[in-house]
Amino acid sequence: MNTVLFDPGLGDLVLDLNDYVNKIYSSMMQLQSIKQKRTKFKLFASKIEKYIKNNIAFYYGCLLWAYYITTTNKENQKEITGNIFSVLNEEQIKNYDYMLQVNFLENYFDSYERDVLYYTGRKYLIPEQWKKILRLYTEFLENNKGFIHIKYTSDIILPSILKNIKVNFNIEEKITQVIANKDIESLLNNEFFIL
Numbered sequence: 001m002n003t004v005l006f007d008p009g010l011g012d013l014v015l016d017l018n019d020y021v022n023k024i025y026s027s028m029m030q031l032q033s034i035k036q037k038r039t040k041f042k043l044f045a046s047k048i049e050k051y052i053k054n055n056i057a058f059y060y061g062c063l064l065w066a067y068y069i070t071t072t073n074k075e076n077q078k079e080i081t082g083n084i085f086s087v088l089n090e091e092q093i094k095n096y097d098y099m100l101q102v103n104f105l106e107n108y109f110d111s112y113e114r115d116v117l118y119y120t121g122r123k124y125l126i127p128e129q130w131k132k133i134l135r136l137y138t139e140f141l142e143n144n145k146g147f148i149h150i151k152y153t154s155d156i157i158l159p160s161i162l163k164n165i166k167v168n169f170n171i172e173e174k175i176t177q178v179i180a181n182k183d184i185e186s187l188l189n190n191e192f193f194i195l
Helices: 017-029 034-071 090-094 100-120 128-143 171-181 184-189
Strands: 003-005 079-081
Touching: 017 034, 017 100, 034 100, 034 128, 034 171, 034 184, 100 128, 171 184
Parallel strands: 003 079
Antiparallel strands: none
16 A cells, blocks of 8 residues: 555544633633632633643654654655645635644643642642653644645654654554544553653
């Protein structure tokens, strides 16, 4: 087979963090008292953390998949099928802000840590591993200009740190399992190979 999927199914498992967070905060701002706001935030804090983890796991899965399809097809490039970004027309490209989601998440990390302290009184720190994944994915996204021109495996530009690493598990098998189980967050249970 001379083709490989752009997305093996990870995109179906990602949750829209931006939309979810905006809805929660909008509903909180309609409340009058700080006590009500604190109660509401406490109700949704674990769900927000799940959405954050889900998005980070998605980015990690994308990095893993890109690494897998580029390294296994180094000698013989393959055509990439299913890249929804490569079929955008000029108007869509002009309005396509491929950094929107990652910028939102990066900015939200600090806000969320402060909000947890303010609304719940507990200290919460985003895991450093998640921050590293987001930085790598941001670099990956920027290097590939939102994947608009990615048609072959040889077109993919991996973050420099990924070019000479070794992975201690079967990426294709792990991603297939994650998709079958609809459990993208389990990707983050693996040893992080990018340290």
